[in-house]
Amino acid sequence: MNAHLQPTGSAYFITKETQEIERHTLSVLVDNEPGILARVVGLFSARGYNIESLTVSETEHGRRLSRITVVVIATPKVLVQIKLQLERLVPVHRVHDLTAEGASLERELALIKVAGAGDHRAETLRLADAFRAQIVDASVESFVFEVTGKPAKIDSFIALMQPLGLVEVVRTGLAAISRGPESM
Amino acid sequence: MAEKMTGAEMVIQALTDQGVEHIFGYPGGAALPIYDALFQQEAVQHILVRHEQGATHMAEGYARSTGKPGVVLVTSGPGATNAVTGLTDALMDSIPLVCITAQVPTTLIGSDAFQECDTVGITRSCTKYNYLVKRVEDLPRIMHEAFRIATTGRPGPVVIDIPKDVQFALGEYYQPDHDTLRHQSYRPQVDGDAAAIEAAVDLMLRAERPIFYTGGGVINAGPEASEHLRELAELTGFPVTSTLMGLGAFPASHPQWMGMLGMHGTYEANLAMHDCDVMINIGARFDDRITGRVDAFSPNSRKIHVDIDPSSINKVVRVDVPIIGDCERVLAEMVRVWRSKTNQPRNEAIAPWWKEIEKWRAVNSLGYKNSDTVIKPQYAIERLYEATRKQGKDVFITTEVGQHQMWAAQHFHFDKPNHWMTSGGLGTMGYGLPAAVGVQVAHPDALVIDIAGEASVQMTMQELSTAVQYRLPIKIFILNNERMGMVRQWQDLLHGSRYAHSYSESLPDFVKLAEAYGGKGIRCENPAELDAAIAEMLDYDGPVLFDVIVEKDENCLPMIPSGKPHNEIILPDTANIGDIIDEKGRALV
Incomplete structure (x- = not known):
């Protein structure tokens, strides 16, 4: 990983991205509660991930569950991080990378x-x-x-x-x- | 069964049911109903702070030294915003906190009311989770759920924002069980995957140049985790190094201990990390202060990573055997599996490795030139360490942030977990003094010392007043070099020794300041008088502000310079550190 580094004089290193960026569609199952959208969107802005498209609506009223469909553009390594970071949020049940999982x-x-x-x-x-x-x-x-x-x-x-x-x-x-x- | 009470009473009842004995807080208009309920009971003792940031750091010190969650109570608006630094600190260092913030009445939310702020909005990114309680019916559930979230999985701070009308409202108190908690989505994985543990042990059994790299996760997993770590280290015979946050998990007096690793870690620990063939990371997260240049980080090793947070795996460094789980459980399992495969340590196979390590150790990378005219900061810490060993008391050390913090990590030695409190991830100057107050509240008979710098300590100095009020005999050991020493060192390293605002001008007279607060002040500038002065500090039954005047321009070494790999560490005999970093490095931090 991170094969090319710019010469640096810092403990912070600036890495040149070597992986190709890809567009993936993620499906996120969440508790439908106040602030959940802000939590998800805030995660993207705080960690510098790009959102291409975002759709949210309650899908199971009885269990108060919503589905968020989010299209992201990122390298494969960052895509894995996005999925894990989303799963770390308390009200998130599951995250599926529909693009990676096939049809x-x-x-x-x-x-x-x-x-x-x-x-x-x-x-x-x-x-x-x-x-x-x-x-x-x-x-x-x-x-x-x-x-x-x-x-x-x-x-x-x-x-x-x-x-x-x-x-x-x-x-x-x-x-x-x-x-x-x-x-x- | 269910009891009718006000929201404010529910808060206190839930704290009592959670076994909370101490909370740190500051009252204000929106929090008054909770303060009124607090006044009418005795189970929960409240420590009145001088600034809400102090309350959060006290709660952190309390939590880190006891393994229990720290609890904070503050008012709306500025009370909540002042708590943000401590919440962020706790998030970065995975410290369990429950912070109750009062809010303006629900009917006024959004109207820019007096002392209103969007607390849940502001704290969303600096908490593990946060709540705005809009109905009193939800309050008991939320209170208990907050403790569960703060203390389980990867611990962290949780904020509960309670509007004033909800504090006044009557409702039925209940204790929810795990199944009725709202967030069924929250299920941290604690048991490591058996196949992954097996694979890790197999890798360890074939290792010729192994190293344990341990972190704060071992401490967070409880004292048993440290015992298992020691057992596993002795079973295997492997060397052990630790991050700043993990100091104490493995005894510093143990022959397999290598000292801290990372930017200011020992030569032997860093070279062993660079040259190892199997790295066993237990509860650390490959922080940039540890790895240096990622592409040159331990290039030839197979890496095992145990972490309770799946998002820590492969975030910075790609690992070969990830194990998601609680360090205590995984370590216990590793011990069991190792025992099932062999009853011999790998002493013979790794003997050449230890020989190499001994050569690195012989370099004595923590050495320094002592002086008999001026007190060297390293010497001051060594003498403090020696003096505290003779006290026969449990000794807890907190620090501020900077050179003194690194010297404390290098020269004070810890044999037990939960005895070292420092701000690692966020690097919060002003952490140590209030953290010491929190530790002393939890351990009234222990010796609690804040190893401080004269710049950091002034950020939360007012909490000395809290220590005096509650008769908490904390000792504040200031290494006073009249510099923001670490900033000055970096300016030497990177910026042609142009000392832009890195000096401490117009310093207070710390002895008089201590006396003004009602504590004791001591000053020492002669190395020959240091031991007697330290003894005087330790003998005094009350808070002491000890002003140690030290060498002004001492560098904190060893140091892995900016952007260099572990094997290009600067050792103490380097004359001019200004020549090491090239032009391009100066553009970066």
């Missing part, structure tokens, strides 16, 4: 507002149909589409709407679950 499903929902008239409106509707986007609001000069899918699909739909009068976008962040019969 998982990832979905995101976006609401996309597009304004326009004439040919643009017709083109907007054709593309929305191709992406299976639902119209959830319509006026004479605008649509709001609801689109779900992998983040890449939403990215491309947004890119196509750009020249057709894209007004604004809101996205939920990623929800992910493993394939097969097992629970986390």
Whole structure:
């Protein structure tokens, strides 16, 4: 590890990162209690980890459990630390690295507002149909589409709407679950 | 069964049920109901401090010297923020504390009320866990859960923030059992994996250049852990070194003891760490003060790491055999497995290794040039150590942070765990004096000495007043060099001897200061008079502030200089330490 060190004159050493960074989706099962989100997010900022996407909601009301889906970008060594540091938090039950554990499903929902008239409106509707986007609001000069899918699909739909009068976008962040019969 | 009482009474009841005898605190508006309940009972004794930081360090000293949790009670706002340094210190050094902070009434939270602060927000990152109690029904559960979290697994500080209306509210007190505690997610692993322990022992059985590298985890695991460590060391015949936090877990008088390792550790301990083939880390965490350059750290060894905190494994140094568990349990198991495989120490196989170690020992890396005109700080500590051995009392040492702390670690020798209290991870100047107060509260008949520097001690000097109030005969042994000595040493090492603000100007007259507080002051500057002055300090039945005027520019050596591996340690005969570090090093710390 840490094969390359800059020459240093300090007991603190600055290491050059030699591992490639990777994007991983973690699923975190936590007690749904006040401050839990601050605890998780605070851990990331305090230890300098990067969050790409974060989704939180209660998933088992009876047991007051929430699932946090967090997408992180880090080297494999840091990813292991993130998992262990999360597991160290008192209200955290389990942490699964869905990316490392194999097949998982990832979905995101976006609401996309597009304004326009004439040919643009017709083109907007054709593309929305191709992406299976639902119209959830319509006026004479605008649509709001609801689109779900992998983040890449939403990215491309947004890119196509750009020249057709894209007004604004809101996205939920990623929800992910493993394939097969097992629970986390 | 369940008894009706106020939230404030529940706090006291829960403390009593937890067996708490002493708490350290300071009252204020939001905490008054708890103070009122405290006034009307006798089970829990309250020690009134002079500053809330002092309360946290006292609780740390109390906890570290007894193995029991330290308890702190402070008011809202500034009471809570003043406690933050001690909480962080306890988190870094894994000390079990329960800190009760009062809060403004729930209806006022968020309104910027008088003495309001976001205590749970501020302390989230400096506690193991924290609570804001919004309903009195939750209070008994939270009180007991806080003690469980603070004392189990890797110990640490827990904050319970209690709004004033919750303190007044009536509710039913109950003692929760483990199953009804809220956090079923909290289950620290205490038993080490049997296969990993087996693999570790197999590795140890083949070792030719082994070393035990032990840390504060052995102390936290209780006195039995230290006994098992000694047993295992004697069974194997391996040398033992320890971190600053682990001193006392293995007796310093034992022939297998190598002295402390790390930045100011002994030559033999550091070279043995560098050259070993099997390293057995028990309850230490590869801190940067230990490893120096990570890529050059013990390059040819297989490493075994026993730690109760899974996140400590592979955090800094990659290890070959990780064992997650409580040091006491794992050490006991290692002893059992070793015995099942052999009844011989590996004396013959490791004889060449010991021969090499003896050569390093012969260098006498803790040596120094004594003087008969000026008191050398190392000499002062040696004489103090010799004098305390003759006292026939249990001796506890606390320190502040800096050169004096390292000299104390090098020249005062500990044969028992829980007798050495110092701020390791956070390096908190001002820790030692209040910590000594806490230790003395727990051990009224013991000899408790704070080995201090004149700069550090002024950070929490006001707690001398606490010592006088409660007739706690602590001895404060100040090595006064009129410098922030360690800062001055680093400026020599790294910054061309430009002493930016590293001198102690306008020092108080410590003798008069002691007298002003109602204690005794002693000053000594002549080496020939030192022994008599130390005897005078030890004989006095009350707090003493002992001002030892020492050599001003003594360097704390040996030292692994900045960014160098263990085998490039600076020894005491180095004339000019300013030439050792290159230009690039100065950019870093």
